[in-house]
Amino acid sequence: MLPAALRRWLHRPKRSDPRLLSQFFFADERVTRVVAEINGLDAELDPQQYLVLLNQLHVSQAQLLAVIEHIMEECIPTQRHSRDYLVKFPEELLVDNLGNHMLFAAECLLAGTFLEVEEADGAQLRPRARNLLCSLELVRALLREQSLSHPSTYPEPVRAALIQFDRLFAEFELSYVSSLVAVKSPDEIYRQQEIIVLFCETVERALRLGYLTQEMIDGYEPLLMFTIPRLAIISGLLIYPEGPLSLERSPEQMSRVFSPFYNLLMKISPQHPPGPRLEATLGSRRSELRSHYSSTKDMLHTLFVCISGVADQLQTNFASDLRSILKTVFKIVASPAETSEETGGSKDEDGELCAGDVPHVDDCPLCPSPRDATGLQRAAGAHRRPEWVPDSSSSHCSACRAPFTLLRRRHHCRSCGKIFCARCSPNTAALPHYGQPRPVRVCTHCHATHLPSWRSRTR
Template identity: 45%
Template sequence: MMLPSVVRRWLNRPKKSDPRPLAKFFHIDEEVNAIVNELQCLDVRKDPQNYLVLLSQLHSSQERLLTLLEQILEQCVPTKRRQRDYHLKFPDDIVNNTMTTHLLFAAELIVGGTFVEVEEADGVLLRPLAQKLLRSLEDLRHILREQSLEDPGIYPDAAHKALIEYDNLCAEFELRYMSLVVSVKTPEEIYEQQEVAVLFCETVYRALQQGYLTQEMIDDCEPELMISIPRLAIISGLLIFPDGPLNLQKGSEEMSELFSPFYGLLKKIRELLSILTEGELLSLERALCSASSEDPSVHLSSCLSSAVHSNSSHPDASTPNGQSAPNNKHEDSTQETTEECKKPVTGTDFPTQSLSSSPDDAHDMSQDIKLQHEGKPSEILRNMHFRCTMRRSRFQDVRSRYRSDSDMLHRLFVCIAGVADQLQTNFASDLRVILKTVFEAVSSRQQHDAERTTEDTSRLPDCSVCQILEQQTSRALLVTPEWIPDSASTQCMSCYATFTLLRRRHHCRSCGKIFCSRCSSYSSSLPHVHNSQPVRVCSHCYHVHCSPQDRVTQDAAQHLP
C-alpha cells in the first residue's frame, strides 16, 4: 500500500529549480521534517553538540518556511487577511519579520507546559488558542504539500480556507501574547501619535507647495527627510495649527508625550516665530531643510539679505539698525495702522501675510473688530491705534535682545533643530512609526499600488496573453498566439523540468509557450479556435485567462495531443 504513494511522490515532486512558491514550499517542508526526525532519534546526553547544531538548523528552516507562507498569503488572499492595526500599540523594535517565528516557538512552549515570558496563569489561558494555532499550521502544511505534488501552479479552495484560518489564529495569538509580554500603548497615546502624524503630513504637503521638498525625495524616502520634516513640523505646529499636538494653551501634562518635555522651550520658540517677517521665516525654513552637514549660519546669512529686502516695505519690518521705519506723514501712518489691525493674524492666512503678531495680538485685534459694532468710530480708531503701537513696541523689544536679525534667526534655528534632534534621540521608535505613516500617505506610488486588482497580481510578465490584455479593453482574446519554437527551450517554462525522451514538449494554445505534460494538463475552449473544440492550455491560462464556462475538467484533458 505504501509503494504507490512513494512512487507518486517521486514522480510528481517539484524540481528544486522551480521558482513557484508551492514548489519551494515542498522542499523547505521536507527539510524541516527531516531535521525534526533526526532530533527525535538523537540522544541529547550522548551528543549535545550535534543537538545544538540541529536546533540551529531547525530554527533557520522554520524561519524560511514561515517567510514563504507569508508570501503565499500575500499572493492568494491579500484582501482577506486579518488586519494588524494593533501593531501601533507595540514598540516598533519588536515588529519585525521574525516575530512570527518567535510566536510559534512561544506557542509550542505554552502547549508543552513551559512558561518563559508569561505568568503561568496567563499561559494556561492561552494554551487552547496556542493548540489551535499549531494544529492549523500542521493542516495548512499538509494541504500545501499535497497540492505541490498535484499542481504547484494553483491554489484550490481548501488551500484558501486553510490560509485564512491560519492567518486569523496567528493574528489573534499575536495580539493576546504580545499584550502580556510588552507594554502596549493606551488608546489616548495612539490618538496623540496619530495627531502628530497628521501634523507631519500637513507639514510635508506645505513643504511641497513651498518648494522646500520634492515628490522624488518623498518617494525615495531620502534619509535627510528624517531630520527636516520634524524641524518644519515644529514651525507648523506653533504657527499654522496651534490647536494641534503643539497646543501651548494646554499645560505640559496635557500635551503629547513627544513634545511635553520641551514645553518651556517651545513657548520661547513661538515668541520668536511670532515676530518674524515672511522673508525671515522663508529663510529659516529653507535653512532647516538644508543638509545637516551644511553650516546653518552661512545659509541664513545668504538668505537674510533677500529676506530683509523683501520685507522692507512691510509695516512691522525693522530696519537694519534695529529701529522701526520712520513715518513721514501721521495721516498715512494712522491709515496704514488701521488697515493692518483689520487683518487678524490667523493660521489659515499663513504665510501670505506678516507673522509679526503673536496669538495674543490676534485676540486683541478680534476684540477691536468686535468693538466696531459697539463704540463710536473715533474711539475705535484710537483704541486700535494704541494696540498696534503696543504691538510695535513689543516687536522691537524682542528684537533688541539680539545683536542682529541674523543672530536672532541663528538662535531660533539652533532651538528648533535641538528640539527635533532630541525627538530623534528620546522617541526614536515612535518617530519612525510616524514618519513611515507620512511616507505611505504622501508617496505618489501609494495610489498606484492601491489601484492594483487581484487579477493584476495573477499576471505573468512573460505571458503573451497578459501583455495583450493590458493593451486592450475587451476581455476576449481573438488573436492567435505565436508558438515558441521547440528548439527555443530545453525545459518547461513553468516548472523548469528538463525535456527528455519521456518528458515531451507541449504548447499552450492560449499563450504559445512550451510546457511539460504536467504543467499543461488542462483544456478549454478559446475564442480564436473556430471549431470551439477544447484544446490544451497551461495551468496559468486555465485559471487566469479562460472563462469558467469554457473550461473542461482535468480528466477529459488527459487524452489531448
C-alpha cells in the same frame, strides 16, 4: 487502498515541480527530518550537534512558513485575516522573521520554557499557542495529502484550515507582542496621523517658499531628517496652532511623541510666553517676550537651541515613531513615478505583437525595452509559467523600490514572477495560459499592459 508509505513513494512530486504544493512537500519533509534527528539525539552528550540541529530547525521552519504564506496568497487572497494591528507595533519589531519567532514562542510557551513573558501573561497565551500549533499541524497534514493527490487544486477543507490558521496566527501574534512591548493605542495612532499631516503641510509650505526643493525630497536627502522636524515644530506652533502641537490641549491629550516636551514648547511658543497676562495686547506680549533676552540675536539663538533640542530628543527618544512618520511623509510628498501611455497593436508574420508596438512603461522593471516586453508576450503564448524570483534575493519592491518589512510584505505576481508590495500588486486576473483559471494576484504593470492582449487571445 495502497499503504501510506507506498502511496507517498509513488506520488512523490519532483523537486523541479514549481507548483506551491510541491514546494511545500519538500519544505515539510525537511522540518520533519530535522525534528526526528533532534528527538533521537541526547543533547547532554552532544550539545554542539544539538545546537546545529536547532539552527537547522529554525531555518527549515522559516522556509515552511514562507511556502504556506505563498499558498494562502494563492488560495485565500481575499479571506486573509486583517493585519491592521501591525501599525501598533514598534518599527524595530517589523522584521521578516517575526512570523518564525511567533512559532518558536508558541512552542516554548507550551513546553514551559519561555522566560520573556510574565507568568500571568504566559497563562493567558498558552491556550492561544496550543490552538495555533494544533491548527498548523492540521494544515501541514492536509497540504501533505493534497500534494500527493492533486497538487494543483485546493479543496474546501484545505481552504477552511488555512483561513483558521491565518486567524489564529494573527490573534496569537497580537497577544504575544502586546505582552512584551507597549503597543500604540487607537488614540495614539490617530494623534500620530495628525503629526503626519502637520509634517506634510510643513514640507509643502517649505517647497512653496523655496526652503526645500523637490529634488531633495525625491533624493531622500539625509539632512531632511533633521530639517523637517525643526520646521514642523515651528509650523505647529505658529502656522497651525490648532493642530497636534496645540498648547490649548493638556499634555495627556497630545501624542506621546511631543507630550514630554510640553513645558519646553510652552516657552518656545509666542502665544504662550513665560508669565503672560491674559489681558495683555499682542504688542505687550511681544515686548514682554523680548524683555527676557539681551538682544534679538540672543533671542533667536535661544529659540533655535530650544527647537533643536526638542527635535534632537525626538530622534533619540522616539526614533522608531519619527522614522515611521518621516517614511510616510516622504511617500506622500515624493514625485509620482512617470509612466508612458503609448500603446500599439500591429503584429508580425507569426501573429505576435511587434517589438516596436508592444505596450511599454518607462522605468518598468519588467519591460526595460520593448523587446523584453515582446519576450514576455511570447512566453505567455508558449504556456510556460514564469520563474518566481526568490524572496531572499529581493529586499525592495520591483516597481516602487520600497523596502520590504513585515508590514510591507512581499507578493509574487503570478504573471511575471517578480516580487512587489501590496500597493503595486492590488489586482487579480485569471491566467488560463498558466493553468490558473481562477483570479490570482498580478502586478499593476502586467494587469494594465500585458494581460489585456493575453485575454483577447483566449476569447
